[in-house]
Amino acid sequence: MTAATPRAPRRDAAANREAILSAAQRLLARDPETPLDDIVREAGLTRRAFYGHFPTRDAMRVELARSGAARVASALVDCVRNDARLTLALISARLWSEVADVLALIPTTVRGPLSAEIAEPLAPLRALLVETASRGADAGEIRSDIEAGVLARLLEQSAVSALDEAGSRSLDSLQGRLLVIRSVLSTAGLSWRETAEFIAAHSELLEEN
Numbered sequence: 001m002t003a004a005t006p007r008a009p010r011r012d013a014a015a016n017r018e019a020i021l022s023a024a025q026r027l028l029a030r031d032p033e034t035p036l037d038d039i040v041r042e043a044g045l046t047r048r049a050f051y052g053h054f055p056t057r058d059a060m061r062v063e064l065a066r067s068g069a070a071r072v073a074s075a076l077v078d079c080v081r082n083d084a085r086l087t088l089a090l091i092s093a094r095l096w097s098e099v100a101d102v103l104a105l106i107p108t109t110v111r112g113p114l115s116a117e118i119a120e121p122l123a124p125l126r127a128l129l130v131e132t133a134s135r136g137a138d139a140g141e142i143r144s145d146i147e148a149g150v151l152a153r154l155l156e157q158s159a160v161s162a163l164d165e166a167g168s169r170s171l172d173s174l175q176g177r178l179l180v181i182r183s184v185l186s187t188a189g190l191s192w193r194e195t196a197e198f199i200a201a202h203s204e205l206l207e208e209n
Contacts, residue, residue: 016043016052017053019043019044019045020039021067023040023043024039024060024061027039029104032105062117065109066120066121069118072122072125073121073122076091076125077125077128079091079094084133084142085185085188085190088184088185091128092177092180092185093206095163095180096163100173104167106160106167107164126156130152133152158184158186163176165179166180173208177206181195181199182199
């Protein structure tokens with residue numbers, strides 16, 4: 001006998017699951033403490049329907065965090081350029097574009113209890129940061145006084161801190177993008193004047209993605 005082929009989820013079930021995740025992202029981006037009842041109402045569903053897809057509210061948050069991290073990592077891994085400074089600046093600009101609408105979720109996702117859940121989907125991006133830090137240091141493009149693995153973590157923390165600050169100050173798109181780019185390049189070893197000149201020489205950094 002051959003093993004039975006698993007059935008694909010019914011289209012309405014898959015659509016309901018996506019509706020829950022979409023509603024959760026919209027509402028949690030405004031208020032991370034949004035009650036579950038508000039989320040299921042926004043999705044046009046009931047609590048019973050919700051629990052048919054997720055055992056708890058936290059389980060939904062985990063899936064939302066992991067899918068979001070995977071999407072961000074996928075969008076950023078193609079930012080590699082010959083110049084490590086440009087690679088880091090493009091990663092910063094693209095990161096802003098990907099998360100500007102969900103800044104309120106950054107603290108609990110990246111630094112909070114969900115941080116362990118996003119480690120796997122963010123692994124390719126973190127590996128890229130290490131490789132870029134090493135390559136840039138060898139080429140004399142960025143600082144070489146800090147070991148590449150440590151510098152990569154500092155670059156990530158700098159970007160997250162800039163995103164936090166942009167969210168707390170309600171910066172507009174251009175201001176937020178520039179803040180993240182400047183913070184990351186500063187951590188990489190560029191002076192503020194060098195950073196300003198570098199941004200001015202690469203207009204693509206200010207383009208919406």
